[in-house]
Amino acid sequence: MENSYVHIYTGNGKGKTTASLGLSVRAALAGKKVFFGQFIKGMDYSELRIPNYIPNIEIHQFGRDCFIYNDPTDEDIKEARKGLNICKEVLKSGKYDLVVLDELNIALYYKLFTVDEAIEIIKNRKSSVEVVITGRYAPKELTELADLVTEMKEIKHYYTKGIMARKGIEF
Template identity: 60%
Template structure:
């Protein structure tokens, strides 16, 4: 691996079945915004309001966030409009990454979008290969394909060891969404 240079941007991947992938990416985004960096967060699959979106409004001068989902279809098969929204989002995210206008770009739940075949792995690899050298790229979502693990410079796997969901605790606003 090459030595770090101040303009070198790396590829992060947060994956696994445990909780905290999006939270980790947002934490990195907040840190980058605090350092004066420009951040773009694109959320695939998600189209519902989440508390973190409200919190990030206070950082709107540094963080832009857009959702490329319609609703949560995880318990059902994606519909053609779900696929269309994701493909439109990937095209927009590719243009955003290629523009070099942002220091950090988060592709939240991109692995889930790949798992549900909302777009091709080749299109995502093209986006990664198009990344300007200085752009930090953060990918999240369970079921990361081996090709993304291989391309990433940093891979963190969130492991689900114990979770109160199994005792019937529903998702709580401000904690899980």
Template identity: 60%
Template sequence: MEKGYIHVYTGKGKGKTTAAFGVALRAALSGKKVFIGQFVKNMQYNETKIENYLDNIKIKQFGRGCFIIEDPEEADIEAAKKGLDECGLLLSNGEYDLIILDEINIALYYKLLRVSDVINALKNKAPKVEVVLTGRYAPEELIEMADLVTEMVEIKHYYKQGVTSRSGIDH
């Protein structure tokens, strides 16, 4: 049986979700089953349309779409917990070859989830399952547990020139 590794894509630079979706596309095109759980998000981004084209990718969002960073509501916490419960089950049962926990680091940073609960879910994953965790502010405990950690660093960004997020490129 092939060993599944744990990846963390973090940092303040652009490209964490984009990189994770690149891994998802590569895995799906090689015949692997992919599940993408998006924490904090609840909007139709262009990348979420991929499941309309590839039967072996499933995407589910665990957010309300109106998360206030400074003051999350109980409903935000409940949505994140529901997401972790569902993703934890999928991690352990081995139904999927690749599971992406998109923006889970943000959910942890804003205390929608406990780091210990995420670590337990990862410890209980089926051995073959590959996992990618994304989002700024990855906690040190997840960095230590991961097999691969990439930090995205912003060196230059056109947003600072007043360019807004562009459909099909940035989202």
């Protein structure tokens, strides 16, 4: 790509990962190569099947089979740091046109690695690589670095009525 930018999708509303998946599909259908790295996540999300249909999208998870609800464990930290190192190499390689760092903000919120480490890998990427960062609680330092920041704001959500996550919609 001629110019590459850093996008952030943050906020307490639904749709951050979904928006980044939509952009990934759009990029792939335009002939771009996409790397989609999911921090924190290790469960069987429906999007993991995308590469079966669109081969120029790769999806990798850097989490365990559960989301962090309390203090992160040593295993949570180990998986996140492993993912950060993989993403560092992916960003520098130039092999991909678009790199999504899904739930990176949550990994930072739980202090699985530092904001400075995240900023370093983004700044040191190959200049042609577009980057999308998702997750609630985007730190100020990242929003200042970004070229585009979208905040998803929850106005109303059916989970407040006890509706649980549904396969194909929320996961």
